[in-house]
Amino acid sequence: MIKFDRFTLENGLTVIVHEDQTTPLVALNILYKVGARDEDEARTGFAHLFEHLMFGGSVNIPNYDEPLQIAGGENNAFTNNDITNYYLTIPSQNLETAFWLESDRMLSLAFTEKSLEVQRSVVIEEFKQRYLNQPYGDVWLELRPLAFKVHPYRWATIGKEISHIEEATLEDVKAFFKKWYAPNNAILTIAGNCTTSTAKALCEKWFAPIPAANIPARNLPAEPKQTERRELELHREVPNSHIYMTWHCGSRTDTDFYATDLLSDILSRGKSARLYQQLVKEKNMFTDIHAYLMGDLDKSLFLIEGKLVKGVTMEEAEAAIWDELNKIKNGFDEKELEKVKHKAEASQEFSEMGIGNKALNLAYYELLGDADLCNRQSDHYNAVSAAEIIAVAQQILTHENCSVLKYHAKA
Numbered sequence: 001m002i003k004f005d006r007f008t009l010e011n012g013l014t015v016i017v018h019e020d021q022t023t024p025l026v027a028l029n030i031l032y033k034v035g036a037r038d039e040d041e042a043r044t045g046f047a048h049l050f051e052h053l054m055f056g057g058s059v060n061i062p063n064y065d066e067p068l069q070i071a072g073g074e075n076n077a078f079t080n081n082d083i084t085n086y087y088l089t090i091p092s093q094n095l096e097t098a099f100w101l102e103s104d105r106m107l108s109l110a111f112t113e114k115s116l117e118v119q120r121s122v123v124i125e126e127f128k129q130r131y132l133n134q135p136y137g138d139v140w141l142e143l144r145p146l147a148f149k150v151h152p153y154r155w156a157t158i159g160k161e162i163s164h165i166e167e168a169t170l171e172d173v174k175a176f177f178k179k180w181y182a183p184n185n186a187i188l189t190i191a192g193n194c195t196t197s198t199a200k201a202l203c204e205k206w207f208a209p210i211p212a213a214n215i216p217a218r219n220l221p222a223e224p225k226q227t228e229r230r231e232l233e234l235h236r237e238v239p240n241s242h243i244y245m246t247w248h249c250g251s252r253t254d255t256d257f258y259a260t261d262l263l264s265d266i267l268s269r270g271k272s273a274r275l276y277q278q279l280v281k282e283k284n285m286f287t288d289i290h291a292y293l294m295g296d297l298d299k300s301l302f303l304i305e306g307k308l309v310k311g312v313t314m315e316e317a318e319a320a321i322w323d324e325l326n327k328i329k330n331g332f333d334e335k336e337l338e339k340v341k342h343k344a345e346a347s348q349e350f351s352e353m354g355i356g357n358k359a360l361n362l363a364y365y366e367l368l369g370d371a372d373l374c375n376r377q378s379d380h381y382n383a384v385s386a387a388e389i390i391a392v393a394q395q396i397l398t399h400e401n402c403s404v405l406k407y408h409a410k411a
Contacts, residue, residue: 001375002358005196006366009203011212012184016362016371017199018191020355026192027089028098029359030106031367033187034180035082036159037152037220037298045159046168046176048079049123053173054086056115058105071097079157082297083367089356092193096202102188103206106181111174120165127162135238139407146232147246147301147403151223182213187366191359223248223299230403233314235410240287241308243317244405247396249302252295253368258380259388260293260302260396265340266332266389267291267304267324272339274324275304285312285320297367302396314406329393337386344381 004018036047054077055064068075073090090098109115131137140156148154159165188207190199226248250256268275268291275289289306308317351357352374365373 002352002362004362004371006371007196007200009183009208011208011210012182013203013207013210014187014366015199015203015207016187016189016366017194017196018189018355018358018362019195020192020358023192023355024092025089025355026092026095026098026190026194027087027355027359028095028102029085029087029189029191029356029363030102031187031189031360031363032084032086032181033082033185033367034084035080036155036157037081038180038218039152039155039159041152041155041160042164043168043172044155044161044164045123045127045157046164046173047084048157048159049119049165049168050173050176050181051077051079051084051086052119052122053109053115054105056119057110057112058101059108059110061101061104062110064101064105067097068101073098081153081157083364085360085363087356087360089192095194095198096206099202099206103210106183106186106207107210109177111170111177113170116168116170116173120168123158123165124162127158127165131156131158135236136242136407138236139242139244139405142232142234143244143246143403143405146230146405147248148223150221151298152220153223153296153298153300178213179216182215183207183210184212185215187363189359189363189366191355191362220298226401226403229399231406232404233406233408235408238407238409240310241314241409242407243304243306243308243314243321244407245304245318245321246403247302247398247401249293249300249392249396251299252297256388256392257293257295259384259392261295262337262340262344262381262384263328263389263393264291264293264302265343266328266336269340269343274328274336275306275321278324279306279320283320285309285317289321314408318404325393325397329390329397331390332386334386337384337389341381341384345378348377 002018004016006016008014039046071094073088075088077086088098145154249260279286279289286306287309291304293302294300361374362371365371
């Protein structure tokens with residue numbers, strides 16, 4: 001159970017405070033409601049580029065990292081399809097330094113050609129190293145547009161192609177910042193050795209003067225229902241062949257999310273799960289195999305990916321996976337369900353360890369609609385019945401809803 005207080009500044013900034021006097025530290029997390037799905041199709045990768053630009057100096061502070069390190073703090077950030085998240089931890093006596101730093105870059109970045117060039121080069125190098133020059137690095141660059149044809153989830157967070165980042169101008173990034181980076185499009189969480197009254201005073205001092213922005217209404221195109229199987233075959237210089245299978249499913253806020261998540265757990269959570277037991281241990285067709293749920297804010301994907309044993313064909317591998325899926329559609333032992341429910345509960349408890357995790361969880365569940373959802377996750381999972389899981393499996397795990405990427409290792 002994570003206890004917290006919540007308040008909203010006049011400029012629209014949502015603030016959540018979790019007090020924990022047992023630690024000398026405070027975690028500060030700022031979640032901006034902008035991700036890769038909010039980009040222009042001709043200018044992809046901007047959300048991730050901005051994550052880097054936010055460390056390149058703000059309007060009054062030329063170097064973000066130096067004062068934070070002097071104050072004993074650490075920081076990082078991440079971007080995905082739905083959000084951009086910045087987080088730090090700092091000794092409680094230096095908490096105001098964190099408010100000073102984060103509020104200044106929410107107010108405005110420095111926006112210099114030098115900063116843009118430096119961060120653009122970093123992102124381009126990341127694109128090359130992680131996605132183009134690394135084994136299996138281009139999987140998501142190929143798999144997303146195979147599964148999605150209309151919705152902006154069809155491109156990866158890094159972007160569709162390097163040229164979009166190479167051609168980004170200072171005016172482009174200024175426009176992106178002005179459009180999305182504002183207090184009324186953010187959630188600030190403070191967790192650790194800080195009282196709500198202290199947090200309120202610091203928020204009023206540092207964040208309240210920042211004006212709200214006219215955040216555009218999000219009107220993303222809905223992905224049409226997939227009606228036929230899709231397939232893509234690639235041949236690459238990689239050690240082993242892999243198969244990737246996706247099925248369209250509901251969003252993170254859909255009522256069947258918990259049943260779908262538990263379905264993935266029954267299939268592959270741990271070495272006692274079905275896919276590992278049958279396809280790795282018994283039939284020796286895969287050296288590793290996993291099922292998981294993307295859990296995006298919009299309609300998302302259910303995935304299975306497996307590393308084939310040498311000598312096993314793609315056709316044999318796919319057929320073996322379908323055999324296991326057809327079995328689960330016809331039912332399973334209640335003990336399997338109880339096992340994964342216990343594991344889900346343990347994972348939830350583990351995710352609440354540490355003030356950084358608590359700060360992120362509170363922000364994310366507030367994004368979903370209510371920060372208190374983080375305290376009710378176990379109840380949602382425990383309420384799922386076997387019949388609901390079977391119904392979800394029968395509904396989404398169909399051939400016409402499936403996209404298959406066959407990623408061959410060159411002989």
